Amino acid sequence: MKAFRLAPITLGIALLSAGSASAADPATINWKSVPAKTLTLFYPAQSSFQWLRGADHPGAKMVSGGEACLTCHKDREDALGNKLVKANKLEPTPIEGKNGSVQLSFQVAYDKENAYFRFQWKTRNNYPGEAYPMLRFDGKEWKPYGAQKLAAPVRKGEQPAIYEDRLSIMIDDGGVPGFAKQGCWLTCHNGERDNPNQASAADVKANPLFQAIKRNDVRKYLPSTRTDALASWDKGKSLDEIAKIKAAGGFLDLIQWRAHRSNPVGMADDGYVLEYRNFDAGKNPFSSNMDPKTKQPRFMYDAKKTGYKALRIEDIRKKPTALVREQNAVPFDPKAGWKEGDLVSQYVVSRADATGSAADNKQVKGVWKDGMWTVVWARQRNLANPDDKALREGKVYNIAFAVHDDNVTSRGHLVSFPVSVGFGAKAAIEATRLK
Numbered sequence: 033m034k035a036f037r038l039a040p041i042t043l044g045i046a047l048l049s050a051g052s053a054s055a056a057d058p059a060t061i062n063w064k065s066v067p068a069k070t071l072t073l074f075y076p077a078q079s080s081f082q083w084l085r086g087a088d089h090p091g092a093k094m095v096s097g098g099e100a101c102l103t104c105h106k107d108r109e110d111a112l113g114n115k116l117v118k119a120n121k122l123e124p125t126p127i128e129g130k131n132g133s134v135q136l137s138f139q140v141a142y143d144k145e146n147a148y149f150r151f152q153w154k155t156r157n158n159y160p161g162e163a164y165p166m167l168r169f170d171g172k173e174w175k176p177y178g179a180q181k182l183a184a185p186v187r188k189g190e191q192p193a194i195y196e197d198r199l200s201i202m203i204d205d206g207g208v209p210g211f212a213k214q215g216c217w218l219t220c221h222n223g224e225r226d227n228p229n230q231a232s233a234a235d236v237k238a239n240p241l242f243q244a245i246k247r248n249d250v251r252k253y254l255p256s257t258r259t260d261a262l263a264s265w266d267k268g269k270s271l272d273e274i275a276k277i278k279a280a281g282g283f284l285d286l287i288q289w290r291a292h293r294s295n296p297v298g299m300a301d302d303g304y305v306l307e308y309r310n311f312d313a314g315k316n317p318f319s320s321n322m323d324p325k326t327k328q329p330r331f332m333y334d335a336k337k338t339g340y341k342a343l344r345i346e347d348i349r350k351k352p353t354a355l356v357r358e359q360n361a362v363p364f365d366p367k368a369g370w371k372e373g374d375l376v377s378q379y380v381v382s383r384a385d386a387t388g389s390a391a392d393n394k395q396v397k398g399v400w401k402d403g404m405w406t407v408v409w410a411r412q413r414n415l416a417n418p419d420d421k422a423l424r425e426g427k428v429y430n431i432a433f434a435v436h437d438d439n440v441t442s443r444g445h446l447v448s449f450p451v452s453v454g455f456g457a458k459a460a461i462e463a464t465r466l467k
């Protein structure tokens with residue numbers, strides 16, 4: 033517990049001493065001078081792109097014609113979420129006791145270098161979701177242990193519910209047709225993980241697009257990357273055509289703060305949505321801790337610093353679980369006397385190893401206190417990478433938010449309708465210009 037409380041303090045000092053002009057610490061901003069907007073995020077269940085255009089959705093015709101969700105669902109987020117989170121035709125595997133909505137407080141400011149975001153939301157649990165599924169020694173081998181609440185082994189009671197809390201931001205600069213009106217629902221499709229008609233591993237393996245991009249499951253994608261009107265997962269365009277869409281700016285920025293895999297090193301990840309949910313070029317702050325050759329972990333906890341080389345299940349929620357390469361990790365020792373039930377993290381987190389466009393979000397810090405996450409974030413405004421959206425003065429962006437709370441991933445999140453955010457421009461939310 034002590035080590036966990038100490039980590040954010042050390043980090044604060046590291047950020048301040050970084051010292052370069054673009055490295056403004058978002059924690060030092062006078063947030064009281066920046067208005068807060070409260071957004072209601074709600075549980076979308078399996079309301080996919082295809083369902084919204086089908087016979088069971090009364091708004092289907094208008095949605096196909098490009099109408100905004102808010103035309104018919106304004107101020108209905110709570111009602112939608114509370115219905116969809118319980119058993120219904122859009123939710124085959126409801127999570128017991130899950131909240132249908134959450135209030136997300138959002139503040140945004142900017143100066144010459146950066147956009148600054150501050151978020152607050154209440155967690156359902158009286159602990160921060162800082163843990164991620166682990167690797168567990170079963171007496172012979174190291175195997176994944178724990179999973180999100182929507183996963184079958186957790187629903188059947190075979191595995192504990194463990195997953196990290198997350199905050200996601202999707203940004204459109206007007207380059208993605210329809211995003212301003214229909215937001216996230218352009219990216220959520222039948223065939224994806226946890227969605228209706230989830231594509232089988234064999235079908236994905238046999239598909240030309242997925243062969244070309246070397247992916248073995250279906251995740252978020254944009255309709256523009258498919259050839260048919262219903263944007264089917266398996267009707268991908270060629271890589272050439274997809275590259276042209278990207279070069280023309282027809283993709284979404286998707287940046288995610290992760291309580292286990294980025295927060296311990298003061299970062300968020302950086303990705304984009306196009307034909308798949310991609311990560312930006314370079315290296316993420318997190319990478320797998322499983323060595324594919326030895327089938328053993330690459331790192332273990334540094335007992336000299338933490339007091340333990342592995343955790344036990346009863347330690348989860350009590351001790352910090354993140355394995356940070358430059359803070360509390362040492363190379364794995366196969367002869368360290370491992371016992372059945374020993375746990376080490378599935379991922380290694382590192383600020384030092386993160387590089388390139390994937391490492392753009394280096395000024396992000398979340399603190400959980402009294403049942404609430406507060407996340408502050410500085411994002412450089414003038415990013416010139418081909419997989420980022422620069423945030424320019426005088427421009428309006430369409431932004432959508434998601435929170436993953438209470439040990440869920442994939443579609444188990446709470447999401448917002450899209451909202452316009454202006455930087456020195458008229459919009460539903462106008463960023464405060466800092467001196």
Ligand code: HEC
Nearest residue numbers: 079084089090091094095099100101103104105115214217
């Ligand atoms: C032309 C009006 C209209 C538009 C536009 C529209 N809807 Fe609907 N939608 C309805 C009506 C009417 C219902 C059924 C009553 C209700 O739940 O509000 C409905 C139901 C739903 C439901 C199921 C809720 C339930 O009660 O089972 C979801 C989810 C939904 N809409 C999402 C969306 C999303 C997301 C968009 C934008 C992409 C959208 N709708 C656009 C009219 C519309």
